[in-house]
Amino acid sequence: xxxxxxxxxxxxxxxxxxxxxxxxxxxxxxxxxxxxxxxxxxxxxxxxxxxxxxxxxxxxxxxxxxxxxxxxxxxxxxxxxxxxxxxxxxxxxxxxxxxxxxxxxxxxxxxxxxxxxxxxxxxxxxxxxxxxxxxxxxxxxxxxxxxxxxxxxxxxxxxxxxxxxxxxxxxxxxxxxxxxxxxxxxxxxxxxxxxxxxxxxxxxxxxxxxxxxxxxxxxxxxxxxxxxxxxxxxxxxxxxxxxxxxxxxxxxxxxxxxxxxxxxxxxxxxxxxxxxxxxxxxxxxxxxxxxxxxxxxxxxxxxxxxxxxxxxxxxxxxxx
Numbered sequence: 176x177x178x179x180x181x182x183x184x185x186x187x188x189x190x191x192x193x194x195x196x197x198x199x200x201x202x203x204x205x206x207x208x209x210x211x212x213x214x215x216x217x218x219x220x221x222x223x224x225x226x227x228x229x230x231x232x233x234x235x236x237x238x239x240x241x242x243x244x245x246x247x248x249x250x251x252x253x254x255x256x257x258x259x260x261x262x263x264x265x266x267x268x269x270x271x272x273x274x275x276x277x278x279x280x281x282x283x284x285x286x287x288x289x290x291x292x293x294x295x296x297x298x299x300x301x302x303x304x305x306x307x308x309x310x311x312x313x314x315x316x317x318x319x320x321x322x323x324x325x326x327x328x329x330x331x332x333x334x335x336x337x338x339x340x341x342x343x344x345x346x347x348x349x350x351x352x353x354x355x356x357x358x359x360x361x362x363x364x365x366x367x368x369x370x371x372x373x374x375x376x377x378x379x380x381x382x383x384x385x386x387x388x389x390x391x392x393x394x395x396x397x398x399x400x401x402x403x404x405x406x407x408x409x410x411x412x413x414x415x416x417x418x419x420x421x422x423x424x425x426x427x428x429x430x431x432x433x434x435x436x437x438x439x440x441x442x443x444x445x446x447x448x449x450x451x452x453x454x455x456x457x458x459x460x461x462x463x464x465x466x467x468x469x470x471x472x473x474x475x476x477x478x479x480x481x482x483x484x485x486x487x488x489x490x491x492x493x494x495x
Contacts, residue, residue: 180277192282241358246292
């Protein structure tokens with residue numbers, strides 16, 4: 176669902192950039208007040224995992240592929256404000272290092288995938304959790320909220336295309352929501368599986384306000400989480416589906432795919448998730464994936480550290 180440059184007009188680019196800047200600013204302020212020590216490494220792990228998962232396109236019906244957005248997953252593990260920051264970090268690295276999403280359209284992509292998806296998804300998750308108790312409620316809530324997050328992000332994308340005059344609203348709405356309703360099934364299944372695995376190994380990580388976490392166990396969770404993420408890059412990413420994603424398929428079908436442009440004023444080092452100069456496509460993809468994963472991890476950790484409250488009363492350690 177990464178919008179390239181050329182699909183949106185100037186007013187839509189400006190509006191979504193402003194909305195995204197405001198939303199990100201609010202998330203920063205919230206984290207400065209309520210960020211917890213455990214979130215520093217967890218935000219890095221979440222960013223690395225979401226980046227990797229978004230490389231793993233899975234095929235769906237009609238010659239289309241989809242990938243995880245990760246907004247609900249990050250929100251459930253970290254809280255909605257931290258999720259906004261983490262997904263934004265992923266989108267920045269994807270945009271400037273891999274040409275995945277346009278530079279001018281970055282504000283729209285942040286709004287759709289880093290603000291709408293995690294915030295709306297978490298709100299739906301929280302409402303269902305009040306009705307359905309226990310672990311069954313967690314799984315049901317996270318699966319349905321993840322599906323909703325993918326569909327709602329696609330609705331926003333359709334609105335932006337219509338506002339830009341790229342395609343009529345009715346046409347864009349039906350085309351985007353129909354394909355992302357199917358992609359959302361994969362989003363819900365993957366998110367539910369990850370949350371179920373976390374619940375089975377470190378259930379305390381699902382408690383956003385659990386302050387007393389075993390430091391050794393948390394470090395082990397981060398370590399093994401990075402190992403799993405690296406394994407996905409090494410053994411799964413080279414075999415990800417090459418079919419067009421939902422937006423690419425819709426743009427080709429509706430005839431505005433040729434509007435996409437690649438800006439030349441910024442040099443993109445790893446276009447299409449390939450490291451130049453490496454003759455093997457598989458090794459080039461793996462190398463780009465590992466570099467991207469490490470960069471997202473580092474960026475997310477740095478932001479978490481910068482945003483960690485510095486007041487004396489908030490200097491509690493993860494656990495003694």
